[in-house]
Amino acid sequence: MHRQFIAEGSKVALEWLHSDMPIDTIVATAEWHAANTHVIARHPEAAVHIASDDDLTALSALHTPSQVLLVLPYAAAKDVPNVNEWYLALDDIQDPGNMGTLIRIADWFGIRHLVCSPNCVDVYNPKVVQSAMGSHIRVNIYEAPLADALPALSAPKFAATLSGSDVYQAGTHESGVLIIGNESKGISPQVMALATHWVTIPRTGGAESLNAAVSAGILCALLLPR
Incomplete structure (x- = not known):
């Protein structure tokens, strides 16, 4: 096939x-x-x-x-490499627009590795491809259970969660894994347990939450070296 x-x-x-x-x-x-x-x-x-x-x-x-x-x-399937760089790890992202934007965010910040859990939306869905605007070319995309892939990565692991510590106080890091959870359920407990840092974007207004891709963009701007 x-x-x-x-x-x-x-x-x-x-x-x-x-x-x-x-x-x-x-x-x-x-x-x-x-x-x-x-x-x-x-x-x-x-x-x-x-x-x-x-x-x-x-x-x-x-x-x-x-x-x-x-x-x-389709790109040939690859194993997730353990390198001293930044990764995005996506835990069951379902919305094609979010997925395409997350691929573009990785591309914008020079993140070369994006790991998707098996229940994420297909990264080659036409809406994802359209939203990514060509960023598939420059980002290596892997599919793997995060509970298996993350322990093999030596970089610190940052879970985006409402119960995390203030990301403005977290400083920048030369390498890391930014974990973004499902749009409605967040990061699964099994994956959350693998995080070395829990971070949040402090809320000053009344919105209940931030869009997954918006959160990822803000967190990348604050955590990655400038």
Whole structure:
């Protein structure tokens, strides 16, 4: 069985086309193809198909189809490496928009390793790919039970939780694992028990909680070296 996924939209497609990542198929309108022949030529391995707007509408998973669609191979499965760097560890993230944004956050902060528990939303879901805006290219994404993967990592482990200590007092760290929990249930007890630090973003207003991806972005800005 071929494990493939789709990336749609000119901005996302151009991210892949400017990279050295393999591409299986490029489906584009004649107009888009003509305007981007120079970058399409970087990928002689890709089959190229010219399609009408109606064809792309029929193929698209988006509400507003674009002029180009790529068929891409899944990245080869890898073991989570134990390195002196930062990781994001995601415990059962379910929302595709959150997952895509979390991949972009990892990319923004230069975090090269993102570990997803098996019950996370598929990182190649079309909505995830769209939200990540090409960041799949630069972030290594692993799927593994966090209860198995985290003990093998020597970096300190920071659990994002409402009951944690003030992250503004935590300082910055050269390496670490930032654990972000499920949107409604938070971090599971088994994974929480593996954390070496519990941190929270102090609340001064009335909101009950922060979105998982928003929390991750704030915590990365405060914990990672600047």
